[in-house]
Amino acid sequence: MKNSYARAKKPLNSEMNVVPYIDVMLVLLIIFMVTTPMLTTGVEVNLPSEKTSNITKSELTPVIVSLTKDGELFVSHERAIDQAISESELSALLTDMAQANIGESSSQLQVLINADKDNAYEAVMHVMALVQGAGVTKVGLLSSQNGKENKKAKK
Template identity: 45%
Template sequence: MRTQRLRRRPPKPPISEVNVLPYIDVMLVLLVIFMVTAPILTQGVDVELPEVTSEPIQSEEDNEPLVVSLDADGHYYLEMGSDSDEALNLEQVIQQVARLKRQNPELPVLLRGDRRVAYGEVVVLMSRLQGAGVTQVGLISQPPEDR
């Protein structure tokens, strides 16, 4: 019987190069994801949200704000100076706000929404106000009750 001798090959030197092809694939996938989501993120209404404990809004005597209210039943109200008891639909509110903003472009607009109203309805109202020429909307809130 013949014994075969196994030949040992000399060890290969370690590879000092990094394979970057998988990293390029991941980078391209992320690039596509960001390209698709970036336009979605820029669509929205610019609003400066109030802080939890905020100071009251100071208004000039001659430039009283226009308050658009949305109650829990989905009725809209316009208040300027005195309270209005007449419920309006969204189209009437937008037409009147657009008319008032054309007369006085510096007119501040505040939004008071009932907390039971769906967030989507408030966003639709803010978007429609933006279309009517309102560039900034203030949100009215109540200070938290001490418990």
């Protein structure tokens, strides 16, 4: 006598059902097709042309060149702090410092530019090009943390 409550023994189906995966992939494709044109926005600007190159980090104490909103230059390094300097003097100083560091293969002179936020972009780029023209290959820009203004500028 056969038990009416017994299950019928069917062979197991070991194939993966890929239909849900295809549905998910098609939805993602549609989402990416809709959002991609929104990512290509921007404002056209007339960029100044100066010859510059990318830099990497250095472990030496950097030279800091400050550019005020009035266009005055100041330099801080191991021998001087906030010394007023002209463009030609800055170029000569950085050339001498870069030449002094050429003999030391493990260390390269790094210059950081500390420019006022009201400076014209072209003025900042001009100082960067001046620094790189003096033979310094590591040039960077300083900024304030979290958008806070420099306390010295308020005094």
